[in-house]
Amino acid sequence: MKKLRRQTRGTAVLLSAGAIILIFLATASTWISFRAEDTFDRILRDREIRQVAGDLLSSLQDIETGQRGFLLTDDATFLQPYNSGMSRMPGLRGQLNSLLDTHSPIADRADTIDSLIDRRLGIINATLELAQAGDLAGARARVMTGDGKEIMDQLRGQLGDVIGRADQRIDTAVATQKTLSSWMKIFSIIGAVALLFVVGMAFNVMMRQLRALRGAEIELQRLNAGLEERVAQRTEDLMRANQEVQRFAYIVTHDLRAPLVNIMGFTSELEASLKSLQAYVLADGERISPNDIQDARLAAAEDLPEAIGFIRASTRKMDGLINAILKISRDGRRELRPETVPLRPLIETAADSVAHQVMETGGEVTIDVTALDPVTDRLSIEQALGNLVDNAVKYSAPGRPLKLAIRARPEGRLMVRIEVQDNGRGIEKGDHERVFELFRRSGQQDKPGEGIGLAHVRSLMRNLGGEITVTSEPGRGSTFVLHVPADLRKVMEKVKA
Structure with missing residues (x-):
């Protein structure tokens, strides 16, 4: 039973260990999942920032290309890139501002980029207005001053930096995602191994418990068989003891009764012999017959000694029997050491x-x-x-x-x-x-x-x-x-x- 209790405690410990491992794995998996989801969201946001910034820079380049083509050729068909870029510009600027506002590391870039875009578009629009008013030479002269180029270079630098930082954050997030994935694999492998170990140990303990239960069942059957055997043995012992008591009672009554019968018989002879002696001794001067004298002498010489001898022998026999009984009785009462x-x-x-x-x-x-x-x-x-x-x-x-x-x-x-x-x-x-x-x-x-x-x-x-x-x-x-x-x-x- 002690062994069974120890195995039960062992099973409880293994189940507790398995529960702790499951809780740990569930906690770790949940944390990794949240981290992975957050990282994925940042990757999507940075990719969107990169895309919008690239589209904005491309639109500015289209606008600048349309401006230069028109100023060089005075052909309105070259304004098509300008018009397309200008149509996309409000949406792209609003989208970029919204994305940069939610990204604290480069949120300060939104105002700078907006200001540079306004300045660059202002110069482009001013040159186009001059050209459309017929002052094509004035418009070209304004372009040749290089103000627009300097502003455009600053815009390329700002948007390029936004794109570069977005790329860096994407690379970092991808690396983090890979690390989280690796940790997820490690935790999964460790969890699988740990669970297999716990399940294996639990199975082993369960098999031992089953064997212990089987052993206990066999032992119980053996004890029951032994108990039945002991009951049968005790019953046999009781029957044998009862027979011995009966034999002992018979022996005591028979062997002790025989000397008593002898004593009683010879006591009767003593009484008969005593009458002959009394007739002789108590005659008080009366004439005694020769037969009475002969009987008295026979009683004194033979009958009385014989009776007394038999009585003495019988009493010795009884004393020996009683001492034997007492000896066995004392052995039964003696304290064993x-x-x-x-x-x-x-x-x-x-x-x-x-x-x-x-x-x-x-x-x-x-x-x-x-x-x-x-x-x-x-x-x-x-x-x-x-x-x-x-x-x-x-x-x-x-x-x-x-x-x-x-x-x-x-x-x-x-x-x-x-x-x-x-x-x-x-x-x-x-x-x-x-x-x-x-x-x-x-x-x-x-x-x-x-x-x-x-x-x-x-x-x-x-x-x-x-x-x-x-x-x-x-x-x-x-x-x-x-x-x-x-x-x-x-x-x-x-x-x-």
């Missing part, structure tokens, strides 16, 4: 405790430890292992050297397997489960015991969250296996949960 338990030293200690007995049979003890040291309750493992090696010696096959092997191996990731193998008497297949029941023993009963050792080991293992199992064949030996959780702390956490 998880710690790292070094297996090899613990196994070597258990083996050393029976080494001399094994050597007396001519046998040997082998140890093989490949498992990591578990975190468990040391006392429980010591007691369980000690009980198993004691049983191996206790139930060794007569006349056969005892071979005892103790191995510790990993069992999956969560368990440790401790095996105690012997070549002793072995156990019948039908008794494999029975040997773990309280007060139950199997095979030849030639060894002392109450039948609580293996029941005690099973209790210890189950308190640790483990188990004990056995495989055995009569006459070939037995292998008892302690299945120990690798970390008791996790077991205790699950139990608390």
